[in-house]
Amino acid sequence: MTMAPKQTTLLLAVAALAALATCASAGYTQSPPRRSPPRMAGPQVYGPPMTNSWLKMPANGRFRVMQVADVHFQNGANTTCQDILPEQLPCSDLNSTALLTALIKKEKPNLVVFTGDNIVYGGNKDIVKSLAALTQPLNDAGIPYMVTFGNHDCEAEDCRPKLIEGDMQQPYSLTVSGPKELHGKGTYAYTVMGADGKPTFALYIFDGGAYLSSEFPGSYDFIHPDQVQWYNETSMALEKMAGRKVPAVAFTHIPLPEYDSAFVCNLPADATNITTGTMADFGMKSKSGMGKVLANNCSFGSTLGVFHEGVYSANVNGGLFSAMAMRGDVKMFNVGHDHVNDFCTPFYGIQLCYGGGFGYHAYGKAGWPRRARTIDLYGNGTVHTYKTLDSWGAYAEIDHQSF
Numbered sequence: 001m002t003m004a005p006k007q008t009t010l011l012l013a014v015a016a017l018a019a020l021a022t023c024a025s026a027g028y029t030q031s032p033p034r035r036s037p038p039r040m041a042g043p044q045v046y047g048p049p050m051t052n053s054w055l056k057m058p059a060n061g062r063f064r065v066m067q068v069a070d071v072h073f074q075n076g077a078n079t080t081c082q083d084i085l086p087e088q089l090p091c092s093d094l095n096s097t098a099l100l101t102a103l104i105k106k107e108k109p110n111l112v113v114f115t116g117d118n119i120v121y122g123g124n125k126d127i128v129k130s131l132a133a134l135t136q137p138l139n140d141a142g143i144p145y146m147v148t149f150g151n152h153d154c155e156a157e158d159c160r161p162k163l164i165e166g167d168m169q170q171p172y173s174l175t176v177s178g179p180k181e182l183h184g185k186g187t188y189a190y191t192v193m194g195a196d197g198k199p200t201f202a203l204y205i206f207d208g209g210a211y212l213s214s215e216f217p218g219s220y221d222f223i224h225p226d227q228v229q230w231y232n233e234t235s236m237a238l239e240k241m242a243g244r245k246v247p248a249v250a251f252t253h254i255p256l257p258e259y260d261s262a263f264v265c266n267l268p269a270d271a272t273n274i275t276t277g278t279m280a281d282f283g284m285k286s287k288s289g290m291g292k293v294l295a296n297n298c299s300f301g302s303t304l305g306v307f308h309e310g311v312y313s314a315n316v317n318g319g320l321f322s323a324m325a326m327r328g329d330v331k332m333f334n335v336g337h338d339h340v341n342d343f344c345t346p347f348y349g350i351q352l353c354y355g356g357g358f359g360y361h362a363y364g365k366a367g368w369p370r371r372a373r374t375i376d377l378y379g380n381g382t383v384h385t386y387k388t389l390d391s392w393g394a395y396a397e398i399d400h401q402s403f
Helices: 005-025 093-107 127-141 160-167 225-242 258-265 285-295 320-327
Strands: 062-068 111-115 145-148 188-193 199-205 248-251 330-335 344-347 350-354 371-378 383-389 397-402
Touching (some): 093 127, 093 371, 093 383, 111 330, 127 160, 145 199, 199 225, 258 344, 320 330, 330 371, 330 383
Parallel strands (some): 062 111, 199 248, 330 350
Antiparallel strands (some): 062 371, 371 383
């Protein structure tokens, strides 16, 4: 049945008032803006990142972001788990949302970022309801969140617009579709503002796509040149507005090709005791590359975390990493996709990090706990990060590091 325009308008107005009331009850006074970065006059095309009253540096000078990667939520209690120990049975999607609820309580994040493969398209009864069920713990707790997508959220159709439109109806969603002329849906940016009203950090969210079938068949998708241009112009507009380069962290799903180069580059000279997965994962690429890179002495520092599988990036490079390195504002780049990698490794001034697999319906390693990455942003521009494990109720923290 098709609703009359007036009836639809009335329902939207009621929904908006309800969302505003929910925000007010949680201590927030403004619902999230629903717009893409504005156009600018003159030589620049894009303006600075969006702002929102929820994204303010707290009085303690620390803004906490929690990254949730690869939940693979599907049909709730009817979905089974993968790669778990016998003592973890029974297990379903509800174990993933229970973990999310527990980590919200423990970590008390100011923001949660979902970095793709949030749901699984195949066999999903209702993808919009599935994403809403996943984010329900955040809406219940009054925690703002942002979403970008991976290669499993939409497979048989271009459902990103449907997912974004559905998610934007949730009371604490900060997700937007981003500039319509860019590749993908869900490339956008926000600033975290200080008490003085000046930007302290920028948050860049990139839709890295899924698969390539025409230009580069057989490859995962990548961050396209138009998205790189958007980042450059948005970053420069923010610098112009702030009078300085504003430090930033960035998020997408599929790792950049530089992740493999950085990990191999930062291996110690004696790599005999380094565990880097199996030959089936890597083929000969990393093994042959290791000798070449180590001979060139290219180390940028130490890697913290594990590398249990290969870096499954696109076969082509859109140039985002070099753009970020040349701009010099992004301190940390965060991805998912490879569930049993969770390392951070430095490369030309940027920490390249994995979140580690979060969801129980996603593949993993039995006995290797599901996890989330916490990213603390400080008013002085410092970043501190660590991972929290679902270690059977203990929620241990590992691999603390600052940069």
